[in-house]
Amino acid sequence: MQTDFSPGIYIVATPIGNLADVSARAAAILEAADIVAVEDSRVTAKLLRHLGLHKPMRPYHDHSGERERDDLIAAAQQGVVALVSDAGTPLISDPGYKLVRAAREAGVMVSSAPGPNAAIMALSISGLPTDRFLFAGFLPTKEKARADILTEFKPLRATLIFYESGPRLGRTLAAMAELLGGSREAAVARELTKRHEEVVTGSLGDLAAQYDAQTPKGEIVLMVGPPVEQSVEASEDDIEAALLEALERLPTSKAAGEVAQRFGLDRKELYVRATALKSRG
Known part of the structure; x- marks a missing residue:
C-alpha cells in the first residue's frame, strides 16, 4: 500500500x-x-x-x-x-x-x-433503470422553485435521483406525484449500509400516500423512474382487457397501478375503472 x-x-x-x-x-x-x-x-x-x-x-x-x-x-x-x-x-x-x-x-x-456514494448505491439496489440517470441533489424548499425544477425534469428519459430529509419527504413525494404523474415508478432508500437499511418501491402516488403521515428517520435518497412511453394505439378495449387481466392476479390498487404504468395513464382514474369492473364481474 x-x-x-x-x-x-x-x-x-x-x-x-x-x-x-x-x-x-x-x-x-x-x-x-x-x-x-x-x-x-x-x-x-x-x-x-x-x-x-x-x-x-x-x-x-x-x-x-x-x-x-x-x-x-x-x-x-x-x-x-x-x-x-x-x-x-x-x-x-x-x-x-x-x-x-x-x-x-x-x-x-x-x-x-x-x-x-449514497446516490449510486441507492440506484444500484432500487430496481429502477440505470442506463441513464440524473443526480439533482436537494430540491428547493420553496414550492414554486421546486415546481419549476420538477417541470423541467418531467420529460427527461432518465432515472432522477434526489437527496431528501425525512420531514420533507411526504411533501416532496406529493409534489412529484402531481407534477410528474402518480404512476411514475419511484423508490425511497434510507439508512444505507446501516442496520436498518431500507428501500421502499412503488408508484409516486402510492409512496406519497404512504409517507403522507409518516416521517422516516435518516438520510434519504429519493429516485424516480423515467416517464413511460404512452401507447398511441391503445384503445379503450385494450385498456379494459389489460385491467381485467391484471385484476385476476392483483388487488385493485396494484392492478390499476400496473396498467397505468404500462399505458402512461392516471392511476386514480384507472382505479375507479378497475373498481367498477371488479364489481361487475
Whole structure:
C-alpha cells in the first residue's frame, strides 16, 4: 500500500454509514495528510478514531469563502491536504468543487480516493433503470422553485435521483406525484449500509400516500423512474382487457397501478375503472 503521497489536494470518499466501508487507500491518504479539510470536525473525528489517527482538521463547508480556499491551496503546495465530507464522496451535493477549481487554476495537484456514494448505491439496489440517470441533489424548499425544477425534469428519459430529509419527504413525494404523474415508478432508500437499511418501491402516488403521515428517520435518497412511453394505439378495449387481466392476479390498487404504468395513464382514474369492473364481474 502506498504510504508516500505528493503534495496536493486529495478528495477522499468516506463511509456513508458503516465505517467498515472506508477503503485502504482512503485510510492511507488520511494517515499521510498534513491537514484534513472537513464539513464537521465531530463527524470526521469519529472516522479518524476508528482508524487510530489524530490529525489537524480545518473546516471547509457551505459557508467557507475565498480565504479558507486560499489557505488550503497554500498548504497543498507544500503538503498533503485531504478533503472529506461528513459521508460519501466530496463534491456530490456540497461546495468542494470551488476548492478543486481554484487548486487547478493555481497549478496544485488534485487526486481522489474514490469510494462510497449514497446516490449510486441507492440506484444500484432500487430496481429502477440505470442506463441513464440524473443526480439533482436537494430540491428547493420553496414550492414554486421546486415546481419549476420538477417541470423541467418531467420529460427527461432518465432515472432522477434526489437527496431528501425525512420531514420533507411526504411533501416532496406529493409534489412529484402531481407534477410528474402518480404512476411514475419511484423508490425511497434510507439508512444505507446501516442496520436498518431500507428501500421502499412503488408508484409516486402510492409512496406519497404512504409517507403522507409518516416521517422516516435518516438520510434519504429519493429516485424516480423515467416517464413511460404512452401507447398511441391503445384503445379503450385494450385498456379494459389489460385491467381485467391484471385484476385476476392483483388487488385493485396494484392492478390499476400496473396498467397505468404500462399505458402512461392516471392511476386514480384507472382505479375507479378497475373498481367498477371488479364489481361487475
